Structures are given as C-alpha cells and as structure tokens.
Amino acid sequence: MIAEGNKRALAVKQAVANLDGYLSACQLGITITSLGLGWLGEPTVEKILHPVFESMHMPETVSSFLSFVIAFVAITYLHVVVGELAPKTIAIRKAEAVALWTSTPIIWFNRIMYPFIWLLNSSANQLVKLFGIKPASEHEDAHSEEELQIIINESFESGKINQAESNEENLDIIRQEQYTRFPVVNESKDDIIGIINTKQFFLELYGNEEPVDLSSLIQPVSAVHETTPVKDLLKKMQKDGVHIAVLVDEYGGTSGIVTIEDVLEQIVGEIRDEFDADEVEDIQVINENYVIMDGKVSLSKVNDMFTSNLDADEWDTIGGWLYSHRPEMNEQEEYEFENLIFVLLEKDKNRFYKVAVVPKEPLTMSDYTDEDESNS
Incomplete structure (x- = not known):
C-alpha cells in the first residue's frame, strides 16, 4: 500500500519511524482522558446517585460517601475496560486495520501537543539522569532473550560437519544442505570446535593435489548463552567479526546456532536471497x-x-x-x-x-x- 501511495499507509510508516514520539503522545492522551473523566465524570455520576440515597433517608455523610465510591468505581471501570483493555485487544487482533485508521489522528495530536510532549519527555529524561540512569527508548528492548531462543537455527543437526568424517562425506553434507558456513564438531554437537567456509573448502579441495586438511580451514566460533538479549548478541558478533554464533544452554551443552541473518531478520524483517526456496505459509x-x-x-x-x-x-x-x-x-x-x-x-x-x-x-x-x- 505504501508503494501505491496510500495516505493512511504512509501515515503508519511515519508513525513507526518515530515510535517513541507517538507513544509519548498516546501516553499524554491517556493521561488527559483520565484527568478529564475524574474531573467531569465522577461529579456527574455522584450528582445522579446522591438524590437516590437521600430518598432512602440515609445520613448526609453516608449518602455522599456511597455516591463518591460508586461513581469512582464506575468511571474507573469504564475507563479501564472501554478506554484501554478493549481497544488494546482490538489493536492486537486487527493490528494493520487499527494502525491505518488511527495513525493520522495520532500524528495530528502529536503536532498540536508537541510542546507539552517535548517538555514532559525532557523533564523525565533529566530526572532519571539525576539518578545516574541513561534514558531508554520505548522500544529499545523489543527483542528479548526469549526471542533469541525462538530464532535458534533448527537445521543444526543436519547442517554440521564432523572433523572425523572423510572429505567425501563432508562434501555430501555441503551439497545437500547448501549453506555457506558450517559448524565443525568433534564427534558430538556439544563439542563445536569452529566454523568452516565452504568457499575456502572448495578452493582447497579443487585447487590442490594434496588431501585437504580440514583442521587448517577451521575458524574460531563465538559461543553465547541462549538467554543473551538479541541486541547484545548482535554487538558481540560484530565485535568478533563472525556470521555464526553457538548457543549454549544452562548445562554447557549446545542448544543450537544462530546466524547474523537470523538476528537481522528479527529486527528488520525477512531477508531473502536468490538461493532461498519459495516459502509456504504456516x-x-x-x-x-x-x-x-x-x-x-x-x-x-x-x-x-x-x-x-x-x-x-x-x-x-x-x-x-x-x-x-x-x-x-x-x-x-x-x-x-x-x-x-x-x-x-x-x-x-x-x-x-x-x-x-x-x-x-x-x-x-x-x-x-x-x-x-x-x-x-
């Protein structure tokens, strides 16, 4: 829809590009609504209920107290259910449709209230800095440690090379799986000794008359705990200059591998190349x-x-x-x-x-x- 120039889709794109700002606008809107309901709603309901209790010949203090409590509970219930929980559920189930209809009003609200939003955000950031805490983005930690476990590469069992096997057997694995890089194990998947690049393997295999020494092609591998947050994993892989990391479980065994492409796909979406087969819907x-x-x-x-x-x-x-x-x-x-x-x-x-x-x-x-x- 963005490519077609759909205005509502373009508004969604604009909102997503500045998610922190528009989340702040939503928070301000919720706060204003809460204050407005408290200011206007509760006195109105209390005014309606007060005569009812008076007609029951209740003491003035009791009728005033009951009117206030019932009004407070009723307005709070409506605000939470109608104003927050129900819209949130609808937005989760119909995310695209809701985003298309609400992005434009949110953008206009953000423009009108921008001075107040900027003032509140700046004040909050300065306040947390006084405690030595770095201000955080609203969605900075969107990719959690649970998501890292989700993106563990499930092809590990079939896509590994055993150092003890012959070059012919390893070559069959490379031909069958068609990956660029493979983990090299020493008998067991819990003993990964490194990574080989298939391009180097083929250059050695067909460029020399001598038998290929697999150990000379093995490159170091990074090992991380499977609960490592995605953002920390990405930083480590960039620092180590590796494309594959081994995930270690709580017992020190190998729970899987994760590639740089897996990590990036969690951040920017699906990445496909000319070697990816057409995917079938789940x-x-x-x-x-x-x-x-x-x-x-x-x-x-x-x-x-x-x-x-x-x-x-x-x-x-x-x-x-x-x-x-x-x-x-x-x-x-x-x-x-x-x-x-x-x-x-x-x-x-x-x-x-x-x-x-x-x-x-x-x-x-x-x-x-x-x-x-x-x-x-």
Missing part, C-alpha cells in the same frame, strides 16, 4: 473442511481459529501437542480430539513437521480471512 486453508498447518504453528492460534480448547499452557505448538498425545503416530494416521481430527502429513524421528486439521463443523472462512488479512 497455515494453508484448503477449504472450510481441511486446513494444513506447519508443526510450529502456536496452539493459541489453533484455538482461536477452530474455537477449540487445546492445552496451550502445557504445549506451545501444534506439532509438539500432537506428539505428546500420539508419539508413535505415523504419517497419514488420524487422531481425534474434541471437535477436530488431526492428520499427520510429515514427520522426522521425534518431530511432527506438518499436520492437517479437519474440523467436524466447517470452518467459518470469513472470520479467518479477516484475521489473516490484518496480519499480512
């Missing part, structure tokens, strides 16, 4: 009676889509949930739960990669389409 609605899902789709999304009650507290993904119920399940086998039938389409050892979901009652396509469009 959820493919074939028709109202048949939906194909990637095993990584969250259970909460499945529950929302089918109005089901899968245990999202115990398991995060549909693949993990199905495996926990039927670990011995083979491809094309079915498992029935509540109002849904699950068909395993693709698996590998202990992991379910692709699952078909067949609802006993046809899926309401319009509801899903609206939600899907707001997330696209």
